[in-house]
Amino acid sequence: MKKILLTGGMGFFCSRFYEKYKNEYQILALGKQELDVTNKDKVFNIFSDFKPDYVIHAAAIASTDFCNKNPHIARKINVEGSVNVAEVSNKVGAKLLFISTEQVFNGNTELGPYKEDDTPIPNTVYGQNKLEAEELLKEIIEELWILRFSWLFGMAERNMGMASNILWDTITSLIKGEKIYASPNEFRGMTYVYDMIDNIVKVFDIPYGTYHIGSTNDMSRYDVVKHILIELGLENRVEEILINDEEKYKDNPRDLRLNTDKISKYGIVFPTTKEAISNCLREYRMR
Structure with a gap:
């Protein structure tokens, strides 16, 4: 049985993911009380003990207002925490699925739908954090899927x-x-959370890269x-x-x-x- 470690495990997406797949995978779902992603040593110890095959990194501060008012806290969790997760995933040999966001395009003036190779211009701290994390993670770990979610x-x-x-x-x-x-x-795209949960494990079978995912x-x-x-x-x-x-x-x-044509070619449709x-x-x- 493959092992999946969920960060942000008590959140809207991950709590439902756990219930859906708890009998198909060995899942360790960790909320912020169990796993402080900014503490690299703790991340390493937990990952080393569990030895996940896959890590779904969903832990983040997603509140736009909070991030704008507290940019240092937001960056520490959304960027530095993601770097820790990526570095440790790489060390323990886990494949990493990083949940990003449509918000990276929040400052773009041209109209969507946006493709993966369109230049994102985030104008909020949260969007900026996610885009920065995307770029840093690509330098750290090769076995990486970046999924830009639409609103669940x-x-x-x-x-x-x-x-x-x-x-x-x-x-x-x-x-x-x-x-x-x-x-x-x-x-904006708005995706039923269970449609996302049904489809996301299919990502484990497609090439690594950046994908837009969700309902059009x-x-x-x-x-x-x-x-x-x-x-x-x-x-x-x-x-x-x-x-x-x-x-x-x-x-x-x-x-x-978001334009989802790229991921749709692999049979992941909504x-x-x-x-x-x-x-x-x-x-x-x-x-």
Whole structure:
């Protein structure tokens, strides 16, 4: 049985990954309490004892606001911590899968979808951290996959990590009776977390390199929220609930969509965001 070590093991993605594959792989899922990635000696000791075949490095501070306000802390974890994980993975002979982000394109002015060889221009500390880590890791370890994720979504589940996402945030606003503001000038891929989990182990069988991965999406954020409301049976209340925030990104549309043609050639394909939202709600018997 192959061994997988997960950093950020208690998070939104990794906690669900563990439950999905705990009987197919020997998995060590470590949260920040168990593994401080900035402590290289501790990283080495844990990796040496477990001897993973694969390391999925998901540990990061992903809050844009926190990173912008605390750049030194963010870089220590997001960059220096990633370097430690890469160096130790290389020493123990583990293959490394590094989870990066669409946010590396947050400062680009041309419209997406972006290909892997397009020049990223991050304008947030988090995006800058991830891009810097990508470049450093490529110099440290050859057995490396860099996956730039699109925004993950999913439902809250018992004893699972959670993160802000388009579907659950919409449902939460409905529960609270709040209006929902969404821009027609924002475009990004949004991927059902379980679609990502189903596909990510397939990456172990493709060549090393940088890949864009996740669902494609041609709908604006406004249209995505509208689709969610309609799928929930609230089509007659869309105008009451959903506010078309036309001013946001009016002068500079935000487009973080990723072109996933490269990874699709290896049979790693996803439903569109629209299809994935419908599938998720169907799974939870909400449509």
